[in-house]
Amino acid sequence: MIALFITFFAAVVILFLGLNKKESSFSNLAVVALLASSICSFCNAKGLCNFAILESWVPANMMLFGYSEHMFASLLAFISAVIVFAFRKNDNLGTDQLGLIMFSLCGAFMMIAYQHIVMLFLGIEVLSIPLYVLAGSKKESLASNEASLKYFLMGAFSTGIFLLGTAFIYGGTGSLELEMMGIKPSFMHAMEGMPIPTLINAGLILMSVGLLFKVAAAPFHFWAPDVYEGSPNRTTVFMATIVKITAFVAFNKLLSTFGGIHNTWSGWLCVLGMITIVWGNLAGLVQNGVKRTLAFSSIAHAGYLVMFLLILDESKTWILWYYGFAYAMASVLVFLISHQSATDKNPVGFDMFNGLSKRSPWVAFALVVGVLSMAGIPISAGFDAKFYLFSFAWQSSPWLVGVGLLGSAISIGYYFKFIKHAFLVKVEGDETAVEYNDKGLMILIAALLLLAGAMPWVLLKWVF
Amino acid sequence: MEIILIPIIAALVTAGLGKRSNVWISTLLSLIPLAVLYTYFTRFGVDNGWKTIFDLPWISDNIRFTLGFDGLTGMLLLLSNLMVPVIVMAGIRDDENRVKLTALTLFMQGALNGVFMAQDGLMFYIFWELALIPIYFITLTMSGENAFKITLRFFLYTFIGSLAMLASLLYLFLHTADYSFSFEALRAVELSRIESIWVGTGILLAFAVKIPLLPFHSWQADTYTHSPAAGSMLLSGIMLKMGLYGLLRWYLPLAPESIEFFQPWIIGLSVAGVLYGALIAIRQKDMKRLIAFSSLSHVALIAAGIFTLTAEGLEGGVLQMFVHGVNVIGLFLVVELIEKSTGTRLLGELGGLAKSNRSFMIFFMLLALGTVAVPFTNGFPGEFMLLKAVYMYNPNMALLAGLTIIFCAVYIFRMVQFSMFGEGKHEVSSLKWNEYVAFGILSVAVLLIGFVPQLFVDVVHSSILQIVTWVSEAKGVLS
Numbered sequence: 001m002i003a004l005f006i007t008f009f010a011a012v013v014i015l016f017l018g019l020n021k022k023e024s025s026f027s028n029l030a031v032v033a034l035l036a037s038s039i040c041s042f043c044n045a046k047g048l049c050n051f052a053i054l055e056s057w058v059p060a061n062m063m064l065f066g067y068s069e070h071m072f073a074s075l076l077a078f079i080s081a082v083i084v085f086a087f088r089k090n091d092n093l094g095t096d097q098l099g100l101i102m103f104s105l106c107g108a109f110m111m112i113a114y115q116h117i118v119m120l121f122l123g124i125e126v127l128s129i130p131l132y133v134l135a136g137s138k139k140e141s142l143a144s145n146e147a148s149l150k151y152f153l154m155g156a157f158s159t160g161i162f163l164l165g166t167a168f169i170y171g172g173t174g175s176l177e178l179e180m181m182g183i184k185p186s187f188m189h190a191m192e193g194m195p196i197p198t199l200i201n202a203g204l205i206l207m208s209v210g211l212l213f214k215v216a217a218a219p220f221h222f223w224a225p226d227v228y229e230g231s232p233n234r235t236t237v238f239m240a241t242i243v244k245i246t247a248f249v250a251f252n253k254l255l256s257t258f259g260g261i262h263n264t265w266s267g268w269l270c271v272l273g274m275i276t277i278v279w280g281n282l283a284g285l286v287q288n289g290v291k292r293t294l295a296f297s298s299i300a301h302a303g304y305l306v307m308f309l310l311i312l313d314e315s316k317t318w319i320l321w322y323y324g325f326a327y328a329m330a331s332v333l334v335f336l337i338s339h340q341s342a343t344d345k346n347p348v349g350f351d352m353f354n355g356l357s358k359r360s361p362w363v364a365f366a367l368v369v370g371v372l373s374m375a376g377i378p379i380s381a382g383f384d385a386k387f388y389l390f391s392f393a394w395q396s397s398p399w400l401v402g403v404g405l406l407g408s409a410i411s412i413g414y415y416f417k418f419i420k421h422a423f424l425v426k427v428e429g430d431e432t433a434v435e436y437n438d439k440g441l442m443i444l445i446a447a448l449l450l451l452a453g454a455m456p457w458v459l460l461k462w463v464f
Numbered sequence: 465m466e467i468i469l470i471p472i473i474a475a476l477v478t479a480g481l482g483k484r485s486n487v488w489i490s491t492l493l494s495l496i497p498l499a500v501l502y503t504y505f506t507r508f509g510v511d512n513g514w515k516t517i518f519d520l521p522w523i524s525d526n527i528r529f530t531l532g533f534d535g536l537t538g539m540l541l542l543l544s545n546l547m548v549p550v551i552v553m554a555g556i557r558d559d560e561n562r563v564k565l566t567a568l569t570l571f572m573q574g575a576l577n578g579v580f581m582a583q584d585g586l587m588f589y590i591f592w593e594l595a596l597i598p599i600y601f602i603t604l605t606m607s608g609e610n611a612f613k614i615t616l617r618f619f620l621y622t623f624i625g626s627l628a629m630l631a632s633l634l635y636l637f638l639h640t641a642d643y644s645f646s647f648e649a650l651r652a653v654e655l656s657r658i659e660s661i662w663v664g665t666g667i668l669l670a671f672a673v674k675i676p677l678l679p680f681h682s683w684q685a686d687t688y689t690h691s692p693a694a695g696s697m698l699l700s701g702i703m704l705k706m707g708l709y710g711l712l713r714w715y716l717p718l719a720p721e722s723i724e725f726f727q728p729w730i731i732g733l734s735v736a737g738v739l740y741g742a743l744i745a746i747r748q749k750d751m752k753r754l755i756a757f758s759s760l761s762h763v764a765l766i767a768a769g770i771f772t773l774t775a776e777g778l779e780g781g782v783l784q785m786f787v788h789g790v791n792v793i794g795l796f797l798v799v800e801l802i803e804k805s806t807g808t809r810l811l812g813e814l815g816g817l818a819k820s821n822r823s824f825m826i827f828f829m830l831l832a833l834g835t836v837a838v839p840f841t842n843g844f845p846g847e848f849m850l851l852k853a854v855y856m857y858n859p860n861m862a863l864l865a866g867l868t869i870i871f872c873a874v875y876i877f878r879m880v881q882f883s884m885f886g887e888g889k890h891e892v893s894s895l896k897w898n899e900y901v902a903f904g905i906l907s908v909a910v911l912l913i914g915f916v917p918q919l920f921v922d923v924v925h926s927s928i929l930q931i932v933t934w935v936s937e938a939k940g941v942l943s
Contacts, residue, residue, distance in 0.1 A: 378590040384523055394638065409627075423605065424612065455529075457521045 001058070001065045002044055002051040003037035003073040004109040010034075011102035018095025027088035030098050034081035034105075038074045045070035061177050062116045068317045069113045071463060072249050075321060076112070079241055079328045080105050086336045086441055087234035097137055100130035101238060108246040117166050117176040120250055124162070124214070127243065128155050134235040135227060147230025154213065154223045162210025168203030178257050186260025196264055204258060204265055211254070214247035215302045216295075218276040225287075228295035229348070233339040236291065240298045240335075241328035248305050248320060259312050266310055266397075273306030273400050277407035284414045289348040290338045293414050294331070297374060300411060301327055304386065304404050307393035318464040319388045322456065326373060326381035326449065333370035333445045334418070337363060340436050350417055355427035362443055363436050364422045369446035373453070375415040376408050381452040388456075465518045465531060467500045467541065468581070471548075471574035479567040487553065487898055490566045494549040494573065501541050510535035511926045514647070516583060523586065526644035530583040536927035539782055539920070540580040540709050543789045544702045546905065548573040551701075554902035555694045555797055557804060561606050565694050568598035572698055579706050585633045585645040588714065589626070592670075592706065596622055599691075599699060607690035614690055618683045625673035625680075632666030635659075636718065651717050651934075657725075664722035667715045668730075674707030675763055677730070678737040688756035693800035696752065700759045701793035705785045708763070711770055712778065716931055720938030723773065730771045731857065735865045737764030742871035746878070751799045751809040754879055755792060758835065761868055762788050768865060769850035772857040773935055778928045779921050780849025786920065787834070787842040787913055794831035794906040798824075801899065802883065806890035811879065815888030824892050825884055827903040832880050834910040836873045842913035845921075 010033030014026045043049045045067050055065065065073070084101065107126030114120040132155065136148025170176055173184045188194040209220060216224040228236045258265065280300030287293040308320050338352065346352040357364040373382035386408065390401050436442075452459050474493035478485050508515050514532040522529040548569060556565050575598070578591030596619075604615040633650070640649045655663060673680045688696045716723065741761030748754035766784050769777040801824070802817065803809045818825040830841070837843030847869070855862035895903070913920060 378593055387523060391643070423601075455520070455522060457523055457525070457527075461521070 001054040001063075001113075003041040003070075003077050004106055004113075005054055006033055006037040006040060007077065007102050007109070008106050010037075011099045011106070014095055014102070015099040018099070026095050026098055027084055030102060031081050031085045031088075034077050034084060034102070038077035038081060041065075041070045041074040041077065045074065060115065061179070062119050063110065063113045064115050065113050068321070071321055072112045072245070072317075072324075073109050075325055075328075076105065076108050076242055076245065079245075079332065080238070082329075082332055082445070083234060083237050083241070086332060086438060087237070087339070089437060097134060100134055101234075104128075104130040104134070104238070105242065108242055111246045111250040114250065114253070115178050117169070117178075117181075120254070121159075121163065121166065123250070124159060124210070127246065128159070128214075131155075131235065131239060131243070134238070135231040137235065138232050141230070143230035144232065145230075147227040150223055150230075151227045158210045158213035158220070161206050165203045165206025165208075165210065168199050168206060170203075172197045172200035172203055178253065182257035182260060185258060189261045196261055200261075201264055205268075207254065208251070208265070208269070211247050211251045212272065215244050215251070215305070216299050217272060217302045217306065218279045218299065219272075221276070221280070221299045221302075224299055225292050225295040228298070229289060229291045233291075233335055236295075237332055237335045240294070241324075241331050244298065244302060244305075245320070245324035245328065248302075248308065248324075249317075252309055252317070252320065255309050256312060256314065262310075262312060269306060269309060270397050270400050273303050273310075273397075274403045276300065276303030276306065277400075277403050278303075281407045281410040281414075284411065287414070288350070290350055290352065290418075291348065293350075293417070294334065294338075297411065297414070298331070300407055301374075303407065304389060307389055307397055307400050307404060310397045310400065311393055312396065313392075316392060318460055319385075319392060321463070322381075322460060323385040323389055326385040326452065329445055329449055329452075330370045330373040330380075330382055333366060333442060333449070334374065336438070336445075337367045337370070337436075337442060340438075341434055343434060350421045351425075353418060353421040354425040356422035358427070359434070360436055360439070362439055366442040366446040367422055368419055369449055371415045371418045373449045375412050379450060379453050381449045381456065384453055384456040467497045467504070467545070468531075468574045468578045470496050470500065471570045471572075471577065475567045475570035475574070478563060478570060482563055485563060485566070487558075490552045490570070491549055491898070494552045494570060497545045497573065497577065498549065501538070501545050504533055504541070505538055508533045510538055510923050513930060514583065514927070522584070524643070526642050526646070526649070527586055528584055528646065529587060530646060531578075531581040532583040532647075533581065534927045535924040536709070536712065536782060537580050539786060539924050540705060541577060543705060543786050544573060544576045544580065546909070547697070547701050547789055547793050550793060550797070550902045550905055551694050551697050553898045555697050555793075555800055557692070557800070561692065565602065565606065565692060568602055569694055569698060572598040572702075576702055576706070580709060583647050585637065585647065585650050585714075587645070588710075589630050589633060592629075592710075593626060595703065595706065596626075599695060599703065602695040602698075603687055603691050606692045606695070607687075610686075610690065614683075614686045618687045621673045621680065621683045622670075625670035628666040629670035630666075632663040632719075635663055635666075647714075647717075655719065655721055657721050660719045660721035661725050664715065664719035664726060667710070667719060668726065671707040671710045671715060674710070675704060675767055676707075676760065677764065677767060678733045678740060681737070681760055684760060685753055685756045688759075689750060689752045693796055693803075696756075697793045697796045700756070700796065701789040704759070704763055705789060708766055708770065708781065708785050711767070712782070712928075712931060716770075716773075717934050720935050723771075723935060724939070727771050727773070731768045731854070731861060734764040734768035734771070735854075735861050737761065738768070738865050738868045739871075742868050742875065745875040746871060748875075749811050751802070751811060751879060751883065752796070754811075754875060755795050755799065758872065758875060759788070759792050761872070762792075762835075765847070765850050765854075765865055765868060768861070769853050772853040773932065774853050774856060775928055775932050776849050776856075777853030778932060779924060780846050780853060782924045782928065783913070783917060783920055784843075784846030784850055787846050790842060790906055790909045790913075791831055791835045794827075794903075794910075795835065797902060797906070798828045798831065801895075802892060805892045808890075811882040814883040814890060815886040816884070817888060817890060817892050818884040820891035821894055823900075824895060827907060828880065828884065830907050830910055832876045834914070836876050837869060840911075840914045842910045842917075844914060845917035846913075 107123045110123030132152040135151045138144035173181045213220040280296050284296035341352040373380035376382045376386040514534045517533045518531040520529040575595035582588035636650045636653050639653045738761050741757045745754050745757035766781045770781040834841040834843045837847040
C-alpha cells in the first residue's frame with residue numbers, strides 16, 4: 001500500500017509543479033519517489049517497518065498487500081525508476097507524461113494487490129488509460145498516433161470482453177470477491193457428477209481474454225508489434241515490462257482462485273501458450289525492425305510465462321518475480337541501447353548497431369549481455385529464470401516445456417542478429433558516430449544481470 | 465574459486481588497460497593461477513577421492529556451485545595453467561588484435577579451470593559453454609576471409625553436441641531423488657540399459673565433437689588452420705582435453721551401464737581416426753593443417769586407450785593428454801614464429817631455416833621428437849601405455865593403431881626436413897626473451913616427462929583407480 005501512496009502523491013506533486021515550469025526537470029524527483037516506494041515496500045515486506053495505518057484505509061476484501069504483493073510492488077517501482085531514469089533525456093518529455101507513467105504504475109499496484117474483481121477492473125483501467133495517451137505522445141509522428149488509436153480501440157474492446165466475463169462469473173458464483181469466487185465451482189467439482197456451469201467456464205474464458213490481451217499472448221497479440229513500434233521508446237519499455245509482469249501477477253491470482261477446477265481451463269491455456277511461443281519466435285525471425293523484433297520477443301516471453309500460470313503453487317510466486325526481474329532488466333537495457341543507437345539514417349533497422357563493437361565496446365558488451373539474457377544463455381539472469389520456470393513447470397505441463405525449449409532454440413536466431421550487427425558488420429568510413437549517454441547505467445544493468453545470473457539463489461534467499 | 469576468478473579478473477584488467485598492457489603484464493597475470501594451483505596441491509593432496517574445496521548454494525539448495533580437486537583435476541589444471549602463460553607469452557603476435565586476443569585467452573583460462581573443477585552437472589555444462597565463447601570470438605573476428613563460415617560450422621557442431629549433453633544431464637537431474645545436479649546425485653541415479661545408452665549417447669556426442677572422434681571431426685582442420693596461432697593452441701592444446709576429461713570424469717561414472725555397448729564402436733572409430741589423421745597429415749603442405757591432422761590422430765589414440773577401461777589405458781590417456789597439450793602447443797608456436805618471420809607456412813616455400821637460427825632448430829627438434837614419441841621424450845611413455853592397453857583389448861587393433869608411430873615419424877620429420885633443412889630464401893629472426901622462456905618451459909616438460917613419467921602418473925593414480933572401480937562395479941551389476 002505504501003508504494004501506491006508514495007507514487008500517487010509524487011505524481012500529483014509533479015503534475016502541479018509542472019504547471020509553472022515547462023522544462024523537464026522533475027525526472028529526478030520521480031526517480032527518487034519511485035525508488036522510495038520500492039524500498040519502502042521491500043522494507044514493509046521484510047517487516048523492517050510497518051505502514052499498517054495505510055492498509056486500514058482500504059477494506060481487506062478489496063485490496064490486500066501481503067508479502068509477495070509487497071515484493072512485486074517493490075520490483076515494479078524499481079523497474080519504473082530505472083525506466084524513468086534511463087529515458088529522462090527523452091526529446092518530448094513533459095511533466096504530464098511523467099505523471100501519467102506514475103499514475104499508470106498506481107494501476108499496476110492495484111492489479112497486483114486486488115482481492116475483488118472490481119479492484120482488478122479499476123486497476124486495469126488506471127493502468128491502461130494513461131498508456132493510451134502515452135502511446136500517442138509523439139504527437140507529430142503518424143506511427144505514434146496510429147499506435148495510440150490501435151491500442152485504445154483494441155484495449156477498450158478487450159476491457160469490454162473482460163467485463164462481460166466478470167458479469168458471467170458473478171452470475172455463476174454469486175460473488176466477485178476472490179476468496180468467495182472459487183469456493184462454489186471447486187465444491188461442485190469435488191462432488192462427483194456435478195458439471196461446472198457453462199456460465200462459470202464462459203466467464204473465465206472471457207476474463208482470460210481480457211488479461212491475455214494485456215500480456216500480448218497469441219491470438220490476442222496483434223496489436224503488440226504495431227503499438228510497440230509506433231510508441232515512444234519509453235512507453236514501449238513500460239508496456240513490455242510493467243504491464244506484462246503486472247498482468248501475469250493478476251492473472252495468476254485469478255486462476256489460482258479457480259485452481260480447484262483447473263482441468264477445465266488448463267487445456268486451452270496450455271495450447272494458447274504453445275501457439276504464443278511458436279508464433280512469437282517464428283514471426284520474430286523474419287522481422288527487420290529492432291522494435292518489432294523485440295515486440296515478438298516479448299510475445300514469446302508471454303508464452304513462456306503461461307507455464308507459470310499452470311504451476312498453480314502459491315509458494316512459487318518467486319519464479320515469476322525472478323523471471324520478471326531478469327526479463328525487465330534485459331528489456332530496459334536493450335531498448336535503451338537501441339533507443340540511443342537510432343539515427344536519422346537508420347531509425348528502425350538492425351543497421352543501427354553496425355560497428356558498435358568498434359565505436360563503443362562497452363555499450364556493445366552491455367548489448368550482448370542484455371540480448372543473451374533475453375535468449376536465456378547461461379551466466380545471465382535470463383538463463384536462471386528460464387531454468388526455474390521450465391524445471392518447475394515440467395510436472396504440470398511437460399509438453400509446453402518442450403515447446404518452450406524449442407522456442408528458446410529458435411529465438412537464438414533473432415537474438416543473434418543483434419550480436420551479428422554489433423560485432424561482424426563492418427562500417428564504411430564516414431559513419432556519423434553516435435554519442436552514448438548513460439554508459440555507466442548500461443554497464444550497471446549488465447553487471448546486475450550477470451551478478452543475478454551468477455548467484456540467483458543468494459538473491460532469492462534474500463528476497464523471498 | 466580463486467583459480468577461476470583470477471584469470472577472469474586478469475582478462476578484464478587486460479581489456480581495461482587496452483594498449484597500455486604489454487607482454488610482461490599479461491604474462492605475470494597469467495602466472496598467478498599457477499601459484500594458486502601449487503597451494504591446492506599442497507593443501508588438498510591428490511589422494512582420497514574428489515574432495516570438495518568450494519561450495520555455495522547457487523541456483524537452488526541442491527544445485528550448488530561446487531568445486532572439487534583431486535589428481536585428475538590437478539593434472540588438467542596444471543596443463544591449462546602452465547600452457548596459457550606460454551601462449552600469452554609467445555603465441556600472440558604484436559598487432560592490433562593483441563589486447564583482445566590476450567584478454568580472451570585469459571578469460572578462457574578461467575572458464576577451462578571451471579570445467580576441470582566443476583562438481584555439479586549444470587555448472588560443468590555452463591563452464592563448458594563459457595569456454596566456447598572466447599574461442600568463438602577469436603575465430604569469428606580474427607581468422608580472415610571465411611571467418612563466418614568456419615565459425616558457424618565450428619559453432620554448430622559444438623553447440624549441438626553441448627545441447628545433447630545438456631539433455632542427458634537434465635534427464636538424470638529429473639530422476640534424482642532431490643532434484644540435484646551434484647556429481648554424486650547424478651551418479652546415484654539407477655538407469656536401465658536402454659536409458660543408459662540414450663543418456664550416454666547425449667553425453668558422448670558433446671565429447672566426441674570436442675575430441676574430435678572420426679565422423680565429427682570436419683570442423684577441426686579449417687578452424688585450426690585459419691584461427692590465429694593462440695586460438696589453435698587453445699583449441700588443440702587445452703580445449704580438446706575438455707572432451708577427454710569429460711569422458712573420464714562424467715561419462716564413465718554417470719552412464720557405466722552403456723559402456724559395453726559403446727566400447728567396440730568408440731575404439732573402432734578411434735583407431736580409424738588414428739590412421740585417417742596420420743595418413744592425411746602426410747600429404748599436407750600447410751604446416752598448421754599438418755599439425756591439425758596429426759593432433760586428430762594422437763587424440764584419437766587417447767580416446768581408444770580410455771575406452772579399454774583398464775587402469776593402464778586411463779593413466780596413459782591422462783599422461784598423454786598432458787603430453788599432447790605440451791607438444792601441439794609447442795609445434796603451433798614453432799609454426800607461428802616461422803610464419804611471423806617468413807610470412808608463409810607452406811612447406812614448399814620454406815627450407816634452410818636451421819642455418820639462420822640454431823637454437824630455434826634445437827627447440828623445434830625436441831618438440832618434434834616428443835611428438836614422434838622417441839624414448840626419453842615425453843611422447844614415449846604415454847603412447848606405450850596406450851598401445852599396450854589397446855593390445856590387451858584387441859591385438860589387431862593395436863597393430864593398426866601402432867602404425868601411427870611410423871606414420872607420425874614420416875609426417876613430422878617431413879615437416880622438419882622441408883622447413884629447416886635444404887636450401888631456402890627465408891630466415892628466422894633470433895628469439896626474444898619471452899620466446900626463450902616459452903620454449904624453455906616446453907622443453908623442460910618434454911624432457912621431464914620423458915625421463916620420469918612416473919612422477920606424473922602417480923598424481924592421477926588414485927583418481928583413475930576410483931573410476932575404474934566404479935566402472936567394474938557397474939559391469940558386475942549387469943553380468
